[in-house]
Amino acid sequence: xxxxxxxxxxxxxxxxxxxxxxxxxxxxxxxxxxxxxxxxxxxxxxxxxxxxxxxxxxxxxxxxxxxxxxxxxxxxxxxxxxxxxxxxxxxxxxxxxxxxxxxxxxxxxxxxxxxxxxxxxxxxxxxxxxxxxxxxxxxxxxxxxxxxxxxxxxxxxxxxxxxxxxxxxxxxxxxxxxxxxxxxxxxxxxxxxxxxxxxxxxxxxxxxxxxxxxxxxxxxxxxxxxxxxxxxxxxxxxxxxxxxx
Amino acid sequence: xxxxxxxxxxxxxxxxxxxxxxxxxxxxxxxxxxxxxxxxxxxxxxxxxxxxxxxxxxxxxxxxxxxxxxxxxxxxxxxxxxxxxxxxxxxxxxxxxxxxxxxxxxxxxxxxxxxxxxxxxxxxxxxxxxxxxxxxxxxxxxxxxxxxxxxxxxxxxxxxxxxxxxxxxxxxxxxxxxxxxxxxxxxxxxxxxxxxxxxxxxxxxxxxxxxxxxxxxxxxxxxxxxxxxxxxxxxxxxxxxxxxxxxxxxxxxxxxxxxxxxxxxxxxxxxxxxxxxxxxxx
Numbered sequence: 001x002x003x004x005x006x007x008x009x010x011x012x013x014x015x016x017x018x019x020x021x022x023x024x025x026x027x028x029x030x031x032x033x034x035x036x037x038x039x040x041x042x043x044x045x046x047x048x049x050x051x052x053x054x055x056x057x058x059x060x061x062x063x064x065x066x067x068x069x070x071x072x073x074x075x076x077x078x079x080x081x082x083x084x085x086x087x088x089x090x091x092x093x094x095x096x097x098x099x100x101x102x103x104x105x106x107x108x109x110x111x112x113x114x115x116x117x118x119x120x121x122x123x124x125x126x127x128x129x130x131x132x133x134x135x136x137x138x139x140x141x142x143x144x145x146x147x148x149x150x151x152x153x154x155x156x157x158x159x160x161x162x163x164x165x166x167x168x169x170x171x172x173x174x175x176x177x178x179x180x181x182x183x184x185x186x187x188x189x190x191x192x193x194x195x196x197x198x199x200x201x202x203x204x205x206x207x208x209x210x211x212x213x214x215x216x217x218x219x220x221x222x223x224x225x226x227x228x229x230x231x232x233x234x235x236x237x238x239x240x241x242x243x244x245x
Numbered sequence: 246x247x248x249x250x251x252x253x254x255x256x257x258x259x260x261x262x263x264x265x266x267x268x269x270x271x272x273x274x275x276x277x278x279x280x281x282x283x284x285x286x287x288x289x290x291x292x293x294x295x296x297x298x299x300x301x302x303x304x305x306x307x308x309x310x311x312x313x314x315x316x317x318x319x320x321x322x323x324x325x326x327x328x329x330x331x332x333x334x335x336x337x338x339x340x341x342x343x344x345x346x347x348x349x350x351x352x353x354x355x356x357x358x359x360x361x362x363x364x365x366x367x368x369x370x371x372x373x374x375x376x377x378x379x380x381x382x383x384x385x386x387x388x389x390x391x392x393x394x395x396x397x398x399x400x401x402x403x404x405x406x407x408x409x410x411x412x413x414x415x416x417x418x419x420x421x422x423x424x425x426x427x428x429x430x431x432x433x434x435x436x437x438x439x440x441x442x443x444x445x446x447x448x449x450x451x452x453x454x455x456x457x458x459x460x461x462x463x464x465x466x467x468x469x470x471x472x473x474x475x476x477x478x479x480x481x482x483x484x485x486x487x488x489x490x491x492x493x494x495x496x497x498x499x500x501x502x503x504x505x506x507x508x509x510x511x512x513x514x515x516x517x518x519x520x521x522x523x524x525x526x527x
Contacts, residue, residue, distance in 0.1 A: 001350050002348075004347075005344070005347040005348060008347065009344060012335075012336060012340055012344075013335065016335045016376070017335070079333065083332065083333060083334060084327060084329050085331050085332055085333045087295065087297055087325075087327060087331050088325075088331060088345065088348065088392070089348065090295070090296060090297055090314065091295045091297070091320060091324070092320065092345075092348035092349055093320045093348075093350075094317075094348045094349075094350075095317065096314070096315070239314075240315055244256070244257070244297075244298055
């Protein structure tokens with residue numbers, strides 16, 4: 001029940017600002033496609049593949065991550081620190097575990113929405129990807145992990161600026177490094193190993209493989225699931241343990 | 246019944262505790278007030294009851310069950326109206342009520358019925374489709390009370406519920422709270438309006454610097470101080486003296502050279518006398 005309530009809450013938020021949310025979710029992928037896909041991409045040669053075809057799955061992973069994270073972290077942190085409406089969630093008998101799962105799913109759905117927008121923006125660029133249910137499953141799991149990370153960031157932040165800092169130190173590096181804009185084999189081996197540990201690396205590589213018609217890796221799907229579970233458990237742990245919410 | 250046992254709370258980075266060894270018992274069906282000056286620890290107490298804060302030591306029991314953030318059965322009995330506005334600014338009153346109903350697993354039809362009933366009573370029904378940021382402060386305050394009552398709680402915790410309400414709305418709220426208490430709802434109130442506490446509460450606790458001073462009925466506290474007051478204005482200050490019987494007050498007033506007023510003692514006099522004594526002692 002708490003899961004449905006949290007998803008309903010995210011839906012109400014979306015309904016109120018859907019136009020702004022849609023426009024904001026389109027700007028950055030569009031700029032990446034023009035600047036990197038068209039501009040830089042015309043000077044880049046890859047094995048049997050146009051750079052923009054390489055880029056778009058990475059942008060979908062990036063956009064899913066960014067929107068899932070920010071839709072949860074910013075909203076929940078505002079409700080906790082400024083609006084104080086999060087107090088009513090804590091006081092209520094709703095299971096906090098269910099509420100965190102619901103928020104994470106709600107964030108993931110927002111991520112999928114932004115991913116679909118990237119797909120639509122890519123159409124005029126002549127990008128055609130092979131879509132399948134598993135492509136959307138990877139988007140969902142990627143969004144779930146970062147939605148749950150958004151809950152964690154919102155709970156651990158002392159001020160609203162802390163959410164921005166969380167983005168700067170955790171989300172922004174992944175945006176650029178995790179197999180999104182360039183293949184990992186172009187960077188030193190040691191850094192490659194570290195980047196392979198991050199969830200977005202698995203999301204972007206899987207979205208790329210699936211969109212090229214290759215099979216998905218069960219290992220990567222399990223890694224994304226594990227990240228989601230760990231972030232959800234940590235969020236519930238900190239909501240229950242914090243002395244001053 | 247709410248049992249507060251040996252509760253102490255010190256905020257991180259603070260040396261002075263916000264609450265120290267508080268012990269209170271609030272009976273089922275009681276209308277109980279928590280009074281104290283600014284920074285006395287009232288809101289800390291309320292936040293502990295709402296499980297927003299965890300005590301440094303001590304426990305709170307509701308009908309014998311330990312109150313914890315994870316104890317959902319106990320939390321089902323409680324509802325709280327906070328001092329600060331705690332509404333989602335992008336939600337309408339209708340959506341705020343629905344969210345509350347969903348959080349307490351109330352059937353949809355019941356949420357709809359109670360929403361109409363409560364919003365109509367508080368003159369908010371015609372504003373039900375406006376987002377909260379478009380509502381006035383008084384409307385938001387009333388909406389928060391409606392939200393608190395939607396779940397028909399056994400225990401209602403009110404932290405300064407009438408701040409920002411006009412006198413008419415305040416009295417309307419007093420009537421509603423009296424009716425709910427008459428029906429058996431336990432109500433715990435903190436307020437700066439001491440006339441409000443005097444009118445509504447069967448017992449009050451005076452809290453200052455994190456400690457409870459007195460827990461009594463307002464009438465007994467007034468009787469102890471003296472039920473008749475004489476205010477004498479000497480040109481600079483007003484000095485009040487209290488008398489057990491009116492005749493003594495009249496006799497005293499007859500001896501005064503300055504302007505004076507004879508009146509009934511109020512709970513505010515008790516409050517000022519007790520807190521004032523402590524300040525003088527310092």
